[in-house]
Amino acid sequence: MAAVKIVPRLPKGMRDFLPADMLKREYVFGIVREVFHLYGFEPLQTPILELKETLYGKYGEDAEKLIYSSQHPGGKEEVAMRYDLTVPLARVVAQYENQIKLPFKRYQLSPVFRAERPQRGRYREFFQCDADIVGISGMVADAEIISLITTALRRLGFTQFVVKINNRKLLTGMGQYSGVTDEQLPDLYRSVDKFDKIGAEGVEKELLERGIAPDAVKRMIQLITTRQEGLANLDIVEEMMGNIPTAREGLRELRELAAHLEMTSVPAQNYEFDFTMVRGLGYYTGPIFETIITEPNLGSVTGGGRYDDLIGMFRKESLPNVGTSLGIERIIDLMDILNLYPPNIVGTVVETLVTVFNEESRPAAAKLAADLRAGGVRTELYMQDRALGKQFEYANKKGIPMVAIQGPEEISAGVVKLKRLSDGSEVTVNPSAAADKVISMLR
Amino acid sequence: MAAVKIVPRLPKGMRDFLPADMLKREYVFGIVREVFHLYGFEPLQTPILELKETLYGKYGEDAEKLIYSSQHPGGKEEVAMRYDLTVPLARVVAQYENQIKLPFKRYQLSPVFRAERPQRGRYREFFQCDADIVGISGMVADAEIISLITTALRRLGFTQFVVKINNRKLLTGMGQYSGVTDEQLPDLYRSVDKFDKIGAEGVEKELLERGIAPDAVKRMIQLITTRQEGLANLDIVEEMMGNIPTAREGLRELRELAAHLEMTSVPAQNYEFDFTMVRGLGYYTGPIFETIITEPNLGSVTGGGRYDDLIGMFRKESLPNVGTSLGIERIIDLMDILNLYPPNIVGTVVETLVTVFNEESRPAAAKLAADLRAGGVRTELYMQDRALGKQFEYANKKGIPMVAIQGPEEISAGVVKLKRLSDGSEVTVNPSAAADKVISMLR
Numbered sequence: 001m002a003a004v005k006i007v008p009r010l011p012k013g014m015r016d017f018l019p020a021d022m023l024k025r026e027y028v029f030g031i032v033r034e035v036f037h038l039y040g041f042e043p044l045q046t047p048i049l050e051l052k053e054t055l056y057g058k059y060g061e062d063a064e065k066l067i068y069s070s071q072h073p074g075g076k077e078e079v080a081m082r083y084d085l086t087v088p089l090a091r092v093v094a095q096y097e098n099q100i101k102l103p104f105k106r107y108q109l110s111p112v113f114r115a116e117r118p119q120r121g122r123y124r125e126f127f128q129c130d131a132d133i134v135g136i137s138g139m140v141a142d143a144e145i146i147s148l149i150t151t152a153l154r155r156l157g158f159t160q161f162v163v164k165i166n167n168r169k170l171l172t173g174m175g176q177y178s179g180v181t182d183e184q185l186p187d188l189y190r191s192v193d194k195f196d197k198i199g200a201e202g203v204e205k206e207l208l209e210r211g212i213a214p215d216a217v218k219r220m221i222q223l224i225t226t227r228q229e230g231l232a233n234l235d236i237v238e239e240m241m242g243n244i245p246t247a248r249e250g251l252r253e254l255r256e257l258a259a260h261l262e263m264t265s266v267p268a269q270n271y272e273f274d275f276t277m278v279r280g281l282g283y284y285t286g287p288i289f290e291t292i293i294t295e296p297n298l299g300s301v302t303g304g305g306r307y308d309d310l311i312g313m314f315r316k317e318s319l320p321n322v323g324t325s326l327g328i329e330r331i332i333d334l335m336d337i338l339n340l341y342p343p344n345i346v347g348t349v350v351e352t353l354v355t356v357f358n359e360e361s362r363p364a365a366a367k368l369a370a371d372l373r374a375g376g377v378r379t380e381l382y383m384q385d386r387a388l389g390k391q392f393e394y395a396n397k398k399g400i401p402m403v404a405i406q407g408p409e410e411i412s413a414g415v416v417k418l419k420r421l422s423d424g425s426e427v428t429v430n431p432s433a434a435a436d437k438v439i440s441m442l443r
Numbered sequence: 444m445a446a447v448k449i450v451p452r453l454p455k456g457m458r459d460f461l462p463a464d465m466l467k468r469e470y471v472f473g474i475v476r477e478v479f480h481l482y483g484f485e486p487l488q489t490p491i492l493e494l495k496e497t498l499y500g501k502y503g504e505d506a507e508k509l510i511y512s513s514q515h516p517g518g519k520e521e522v523a524m525r526y527d528l529t530v531p532l533a534r535v536v537a538q539y540e541n542q543i544k545l546p547f548k549r550y551q552l553s554p555v556f557r558a559e560r561p562q563r564g565r566y567r568e569f570f571q572c573d574a575d576i577v578g579i580s581g582m583v584a585d586a587e588i589i590s591l592i593t594t595a596l597r598r599l600g601f602t603q604f605v606v607k608i609n610n611r612k613l614l615t616g617m618g619q620y621s622g623v624t625d626e627q628l629p630d631l632y633r634s635v636d637k638f639d640k641i642g643a644e645g646v647e648k649e650l651l652e653r654g655i656a657p658d659a660v661k662r663m664i665q666l667i668t669t670r671q672e673g674l675a676n677l678d679i680v681e682e683m684m685g686n687i688p689t690a691r692e693g694l695r696e697l698r699e700l701a702a703h704l705e706m707t708s709v710p711a712q713n714y715e716f717d718f719t720m721v722r723g724l725g726y727y728t729g730p731i732f733e734t735i736i737t738e739p740n741l742g743s744v745t746g747g748g749r750y751d752d753l754i755g756m757f758r759k760e761s762l763p764n765v766g767t768s769l770g771i772e773r774i775i776d777l778m779d780i781l782n783l784y785p786p787n788i789v790g791t792v793v794e795t796l797v798t799v800f801n802e803e804s805r806p807a808a809a810k811l812a813a814d815l816r817a818g819g820v821r822t823e824l825y826m827q828d829r830a831l832g833k834q835f836e837y838a839n840k841k842g843i844p845m846v847a848i849q850g851p852e853e854i855s856a857g858v859v860k861l862k863r864l865s866d867g868s869e870v871t872v873n874p875s876a877a878a879d880k881v882i883s884m885l886r
Contacts, residue, residue, distance in 0.1 A: 006500045008538035008757040011492050011522045016535055018542060019485035019549065026486060038816040040793040040823035042462035043469060047568045048491065048524075048554065049454050049511070057449045068492070070513045070524065072558035079454045081491075081513065092459055095451035099461060101841055103826055106462065111491065115515035125490045136826045140805075144824065151816070263809035314451040350483040362583075366706035373481040373594070380483035381587065383546055383579045398544055 013124030020347035035152040036107045044106040046088040052078040066114045081113040085130045094314035102135030132323030143260030150270045157340035160295035164274040168284045173247025174223045179216035195276035224275040233273045283307040301327045346399045351378040353395040357407040364406045375435020456567030463790035478595040479550045487549040489531040495521040509557045524556040528573045537757035545578030575766030585730045586703030593713045600783035603738035607717040611727045616690025617666045622659035638719035667718040676716040726750040744770045789842045794821040796838040800850040807849045818878020
């Protein structure tokens, strides 16, 4: 091998996940997948490398700076690493339109790449977890997405959270009603998006600085800060500006959505209408949703909404589309903060260490390990030649909860001793009964 | 949205997996993961992008031509997409030596990237599936790897396969015994590696063309073509060249390995010693293994062996290491050819379609869908506004096995009708019993 050693290190913003972390990640992934399946969402996988023309069409220059392009010696295609899972979905729907039956309910749980400045909690390769419904324009689809979010979060163990719901049409209508010009709408969105951070006064100040007329700003602030329980919130703004067609359409969608949420048994305390919530991305066309962990206040864990125009990038006629992204990396971190991982998600998959008393007893140990595995027990066969005490120490250090012992006595008696390390309790059983016994002692 | 449409297409050698394919892939991944866990292998995940210095140190120029390098605007690091999972493992073991307890038994199931010329069954992004044991020099570890392979293949449904076992030290000893010089050894390996394709005569011809002496070639061919059952194969070559130290060490390892395979209950028909099997990669140092599907003869599905020097690329002292790669993409394809997927791996995850009789009955349908999901049934709520016949047609086309119906009659009677589409059988049950009933009718 090479005489000069290579320093083992990673590129900036990249992470390794050692087993203890992987077990937590896979626990979260497993629950999320299970909930997606319960709601009838199907798995999709697209490649990490896409043609540049596919990716660059949509995100805008700011995002393009963050996209990793890729090349191999002699390669002629312009390829790049995906930036999200939404554009690949739009491509797939257009590319396989004869194979895909609508509605197409798909999820994808895959890494994406963004060369952002690395910082705490922000990485350059991270998993995204998206669920979308393509082909349904009615609000029943938006309600399914919100129901999916609340069920997934509850199954993960989150109890105090709220899905904030708004509507892009309503926001546009509010702008129109207040006297904000169409050209000023993006500025308006951008400022209102900061409401959480800078508050009503901050937004007001920014809007004035952006040159929006003072009376328009005043009306806008009054509208977005309307806060009543449930549908009362909609009633109030409808009374104020029910004659603005865009606003009326947005309100109609939100009322239809609320009716479906009630039918779908989404608990009322888990959603609210919040007109200060904007969602940064430009492509939303109707309802938008964002979930906040409220107690303690830990910020946003999902974002999504309806974007009925995106598939039109790749297809003569677009198709309605509503979806959400679960902030899976954030959720994985928050589960640690809130202590939501079950106690059996420890640092190892191994449930039992089969110890080896001495080299003469190794055949019995190997046979026992095979039997335990056949019986469904996650088993490590001790592979070194050390005293039993050292083997127990190894199990303890690694967090393996049980050890199996077959010394000369046990072998001649035709039994095996099982010891649970957490409380030292021991049982002696027939080897053929060992797997079931381990399972009953552990699960 | 953009007026000019982007043609929806993929870069060369890349694939999308639509849900029907994904369900097959996830079935295979699930079984393989389960078996890894039973054997106490822990999950590891490394990033797709590595520093070029990490990747380029090892593969050689031929491989470097196939490596995708990667770049983002303003990026200063030299990064590239991983070519396999072995070099990242070696990096990880060196980088986290204080956190990793030995033996380190890890698996990784992840995509790798190679810009090879795309052809049938060969892609530029494909999954690799590796299991390795770091830190054990004894043959007990090699036996664990072979036992893992045979259990995984059996659980997937393969019955006719054999793990061919050879040893690099033995091959070197055979070369020395035959009179092949050390410099000629790589040529020797390269030619013997083609034995399956070109036969003994072909190998003989190649070795002669490479300038190896005719009597050396003759002895070599005689040695590698020795074929007896089980240990008899080892006895014969030992008798011929037991005085060559390298050969003796290789034979000792194989005998020790055989003893552990027997202890570990690996069926004798699932492995054999085959001295014509070489494994192309240069880094093996001891036993090597390759699994062939024999009936019908469908070629190789796993490859691996011991490579005790590789971690030394990144670390003052290397660590013993033995592992295997399951050819997971090939296995996924072969499962189709051999019809090994269970019948419930159909084109959809959905188990029941909840139909909607008319808009008045939608609240009952939404409630039923919520109940079925809470009861563990993978449920799709019909979202469009169409006649019941169309809804049945949709379920049939999509392959959904059951439909649930709650028309005005069922609603007023407080019941739900469940229909299994495969045989048309119907039952009427209380909504609270629907989930259990669906499960009993389907699973």
